[in-house]
Amino acid sequence: MLDAKRLTILTESAKYDVSCSSSGSSRSSRGGIGNTYAAGICHSFTQDGRCISLLKILLSNQCVYDCLYCVNRRSNDVPRATATPDEICQLVMEFYKRNYIEGLFLSSAVFKNADYTMELLLETVVRLRKLYGFRGYIHLKGIPGADSLLLNRAAHYADRMSFNIELPSEKSLKLLAPQKSKKAILAPMGAMAEEYKIARQEKNKAVLPAGQTTQMIVGASSETDGQIIRLSQALYDRYSLKRVYYSSYVPANNQTSLLPTTPVGLLREHRLYQADWLLRFYGFSAEEIIGSEQNLDPALDPKCAWALRNMGLFPVEVNTAPPEVLLRVPGIGFKSASKICHARRFSKLDFDDLKKMRVVLKRAMHFITCGGKFYGQESLPAVRTLLTLNEMPNTMEQLSMFSSPDINLSVLGGEL
Amino acid sequence: MIVYKTPPTKQGILCALFESFTQKEVPNVVTSSDFQPTFDCVVKDIKIDQKIADRVEKGLIKSGGISLLSTLFYALRSNDGLKETTIFSVAHKCLVARKNLVTNYKDPDMINLYEINSRIANEAHRLKGFLRFEKTAPGVWYARISPDNDIIDLIAPHFKSRFPNERFLIHDLKRNLVCMCDGRSLKTIKTDQALLVCLHQDEHNFQSLWQTYFDHVTIKERFNPKLQDTSLPKRYRKNMVEFAPRQDTLEFN
Ligand code: SF4
Numbered sequence: 001m002l003d004a005k006r007l008t009i010l011t012e013s014a015k016y017d018v019s020c021s022s023s024g025s026s027r028s029s030r031g032g033i034g035n036t037y038a039a040g041i042c043h044s045f046t047q048d049g050r051c052i053s054l055l056k057i058l059l060s061n062q063c064v065y066d067c068l069y070c071v072n073r074r075s076n077d078v079p080r081a082t083a084t085p086d087e088i089c090q091l092v093m094e095f096y097k098r099n100y101i102e103g104l105f106l107s108s109a110v111f112k113n114a115d116y117t118m119e120l121l122l123e124t125v126v127r128l129r130k131l132y133g134f135r136g137y138i139h140l141k142g143i144p145g146a147d148s149l150l151l152n153r154a155a156h157y158a159d160r161m162s163f164n165i166e167l168p169s170e171k172s173l174k175l176l177a178p179q180k181s182k183k184a185i186l187a188p189m190g191a192m193a194e195e196y197k198i199a200r201q202e203k204n205k206a207v208l209p210a211g212q213t214t215q216m217i218v219g220a221s222s223e224t225d226g227q228i229i230r231l232s233q234a235l236y237d238r239y240s241l242k243r244v245y246y247s248s249y250v251p252a253n254n255q256t257s258l259l260p261t262t263p264v265g266l267l268r269e270h271r272l273y274q275a276d277w278l279l280r281f282y283g284f285s286a287e288e289i290i291g292s293e294q295n296l297d298p299a300l301d302p303k304c305a306w307a308l309r310n311m312g313l314f315p316v317e318v319n320t321a322p323p324e325v326l327l328r329v330p331g332i333g334f335k336s337a338s339k340i341c342h343a344r345r346f347s348k349l350d351f352d353d354l355k356k357m358r359v360v361l362k363r364a365m366h367f368i369t370c371g372g373k374f375y376g377q378e379s380l381p382a383v384r385t386l387l388t389l390n391e392m393p394n395t396m397e398q399l400s401m402f403s404s405p406d407i408n409l410s411v412l413g414g415e416l
Numbered sequence: 417m418i419v420y421k422t423p424p425t426k427q428g429i430l431c432a433l434f435e436s437f438t439q440k441e442v443p444n445v446v447t448s449s450d451f452q453p454t455f456d457c458v459v460k461d462i463k464i465d466q467k468i469a470d471r472v473e474k475g476l477i478k479s480g481g482i483s484l485l486s487t488l489f490y491a492l493r494s495n496d497g498l499k500e501t502t503i504f505s506v507a508h509k510c511l512v513a514r515k516n517l518v519t520n521y522k523d524p525d526m527i528n529l530y531e532i533n534s535r536i537a538n539e540a541h542r543l544k545g546f547l548r549f550e551k552t553a554p555g556v557w558y559a560r561i562s563p564d565n566d567i568i569d570l571i572a573p574h575f576k577s578r579f580p581n582e583r584f585l586i587h588d589l590k591r592n593l594v595c596m597c598d599g600r601s602l603k604t605i606k607t608d609q610a611l612l613v614c615l616h617q618d619e620h621n622f623q624s625l626w627q628t629y630f631d632h633v634t635i636k637e638r639f640n641p642k643l644q645d646t647s648l649p650k651r652y653r654k655n656m657v658e659f660a661p662r663q664d665t666l667e668f669n
Contacts, residue, residue, distance in 0.1 A: 004628045011632040030578065036576050042647070043545040044636040044658055049643025053545075056633065094622050095629075097579065098549045100658075152487070250637045266638070339530075342519035353522045 002087045009081040013061035013072050014107060016250065017164070017215060021055040022102035022137045024210030024242055025159040032101070033131030034096060036159060037208075041102050054105035054139060055095055059083055059120055067166070067177035068256055069220045069249065072109045082111065085124035089132055096136055103137030103159075104128070110143060118146035118154070125157040137210075142192070144184045151188050155195050160210035160242070163189050165235075168228050172221035175258060181325035186239075189214070193239040211242035218269055220249040220259055225268070225295040226286075229275050235280065243280075246272045271296040278302055281326055281334075297390045304330040307367055308384055314367040314373055318354065319344050330387070331363030351375055362390045395413040417444045417454070422462040422500065424448035426489050429503055430469040430476075432462045436508065446504040449497065473626045476507060480516030487518050493566040504530045538562055540570040546652050547571065549584060550623075551616040556582035558613050560655045568595050572602050587611060589655075623657045630658040 002010075023040030042051040058072075064076045090103045090250055106124060111117045121140060128134045140158040142151050155161060163185050167173050170182040170353065187286035192212050197205035214235065218228065232244045248269040251261055269312040271310060275296060278284040282303070289302050297305045307330050316325055336359045343357065351370045355361055366376030366383045377383045420435065420443040422428035432446050443460075445451070453459050476485055488503050497500075505525040520526050523581045528616050549557040557579075561568070569589050572595045575584060594611070595604040653659035 002625075005627060007625060008632050011629055015633045015635055029580050033579060033582075037544075037574075039541075041541070041545040044630065044656065045644045046630065047644055048635045049640040049647060050635070050638075051647065052630070052633065055629070075595055091625070094618075095626060097582070098551070098626070098657075099545075099559070099575075099624065100626050103546075152647075170648040176517055217455055248636060263639040339521050343521035346517070346520040347522060349522060356524060356527050357521050 002083055003089050006081040006083060007057075007091075009079050010058045010061060010083060012055070013078070014056045014058045014105075015110070016071070016247065017056065017105075017107060017141075021243070025137060027135055027159075027209065030130075031133050032135040033093075034134050034136030036102070036135070043101055052100075054137060055101045055103070056090055056105040057083075057088065057091075057107075059085070059088060059106060059108040059124065060111040060117070062111050062301075064112065065179045066261060067180065069176055069217060085120060085127050088124050089128045089134075091132065092128060092136075093132055101136075103134075103139070105139040105141075107141035108143065109236045114145035115147050115150065118143045118150045122150055122154050122157075125154060129157050132152050139210075141186055144180065144188060146188075148188065148191055149338050151191065152195055155192060155208050156206060158208060159191060160213060162206060162213040162215065163192075164215045165231075165244075166215070166217055167221050168216050168218075168223040168231055169221065173224065176220060189239050189241075196240065208335070212233075212239065213241060213243040213245060214371045215245040215247055217249050218246045218272060225272060225275070226290045226293060228272060229279070229290050230286045231298075232276060233279055238416070244276060246276070246317075265363070267295075267298055271298065271302060275302045278306075283324060284328075303328070304387045305361065305410045308380065308387070311350075311380060315369045315376070316367065317369050317372070319348055319371060329364055329367045330366075331360035331365075334362075363387060417457040419443060419451050419453070419457055419459045420446045420462050420504075420546065421451065421459060422446060422448060423464070424500060426470045426473075426492065427464055427466065428462060429489075429500060430472040431464050432500075432504055433472050433507055433511065434468045435460065435462055436504075436513070440525070442508065443504070446500040447497075448500055453597060455627045475511055480510045480518070481515045484516045484518065486512060487529070487533065490536065491529060493534045493536050493570070495564045495566075496532050496535075498528070499532055516572060531643070531649060536567060538569075539565050540567040541565065543571050544574050547575075547586070548657050550613070550657075551619045553614045553616050555583070555616070557582060558611075559584070559586045561586060561588055562590045562655060563588065564651075566591060566593075567603060568593055572597065572604075575603055585611075594609070615648060620663070623660075624663060627658055627660075627662055631662075 021040050022036070025036040026038040027036045029035040040053060042053050044052040046052060059070045062080045062082060063072045063074055071078060088106065095101045096103065106121060108117050108121055115313065122141070125138055125140055128138065138158045139160045140154055142154070142161050142163045144163055166177060166180065173180055173182060187210065192208070196208050197212065199389055207273060216228065233242050235244055246269050248266060249260065251259065275289050278289055279286065284306070288306055290296065291309060296302055316329065318326070323337055323341055326332050326340060336357060339357045340349065343353065348371050351373070354370065377386060418433045418441055422432045428448070429446070435440060451459060473485065488507055491499050491503050502525055506518060506529050509525065517523065518526055518529060521530065543561060543563055547559050547561055549559045552558050568586060572586055576597050581599045583599050584597050591606055592606055592608050594607055595602060
């Protein structure tokens, strides 16, 4: 059994991977123990406000690579530990039965070499599924450079796999993660996307039911928000990723002038998540979100910023605008849009009705009319100032929601 | 002012509706709790009659379909003091209009019902994650909960299908309800007795491993307890082992 000391080491070295969601898969416990729930479930929240859904752990933190931004890099003097596949399985089962977790998020440093590491990861998930009959959630990190046969087999046991892009450009990779290349990361992502597509065509839902995700570190290198958002859009389009995670860089005991010494503000990460949300759910393109700017406006949420650049499209009439148009109004999210569409079937809505329905009018009023009446400000600079002022006290509140997983994000969607 | 007193049940509300239609009056308040009457206030105790309840139920189905019934009575699980009045008013309006009005959010009663139901659904969803089982010496799993709303029947089936063949007890400490699963079926009973729980010998070890994990997965540089409080309100923590005092003083760094 894994003891507290190794558990500590293997947790400490896994925690900077931000993805923890257990969503996207729906499977019954038939013939085993455990199931998965499409919306995902949060089991706890740590003092940094992040959700715990999966047991996020490394099989080993003994790395042969030397990526400068990473705590586990070879040249860093930290305690090292390795667990056996069976030790991980036992811990997952015991935690799962106590309802501490939805499942496992297993990753590893490159221990000896990529193939060897991937074999151990694969052995762990096969064991967990076959020997322990575990039917809960498994998110497995793919080791770039490992044999594609190993990766493909893993895809038949995991709910979700991820290959981390790590840095948003090839140049930064060369600089900060000399042993990694864009190709070594993108190739398996492409292969997985292919595997996934074929399985779906054959109606085989057992291959990666929750798809692929990736993560990039923001703020360790010099890319702009524009570059990052365009990259995300390409990843969603080309590799049918379910999700791109952005992790603001936290200095991990690095002594190099190539990396910043202070962590990136959470605000930037927050704005990127908002932009990403617009890409995935609101039908916006990278072009619309970032326009010709280099970076997102820190003072405004990206939907407001977009609306201000496109004042010609507003105001829209809440009683007649189609749902997809309502969704583009700042202050109207999925929940309010749906409430509006339902309610207006009964009778015309006025400004007070929207207030009762908890539409965020402070923002929305500049972009809508109710029964032809307009309550907002006409002048663009005035609207901008008001929106920026509104934003201030909200920001912390929203930051909190954004760092949590899907279920809370969907709540937040109501205000974005 | 007219006040109807009725038990907080489906039957109670249905009979209150009947009373209101036969007497051609609309009560200002429908409640199950003790009401302090003021001098200008008429309090009526609603008589319960299953036949009448069935008739009104049929009428509701005719007006708004089965989904109207489930939306209305889902709200009975709420701890909101105005739930009976809200359910009553929505039902009354649907019966008068002969249609399902629950999404007519212009009407404050409809918004209230929507919000009461969302709070119940959100809490049930949260507790599917926050509930903690402990292994007892005989191998039965035991969980304590103290939810705001009466949601035991909404969460127990989730655990039954997740852990087939396991025997477990979910204990609502606020309402003295225990939901039992023998591995096949669920049964909820009311009990005022304290349950004596004797833990399995392994239990302490796993609880402390979980605490270790919980402590070390935090990113200290991003310390943000306010955010933690919004996502996991303090009232849920008393039943969660990761918020219990640490028993081992041994620390590894
Ligand atoms: S490969 Fe690089 S990022 Fe991964 S554990 Fe090793 S040093 Fe860290």
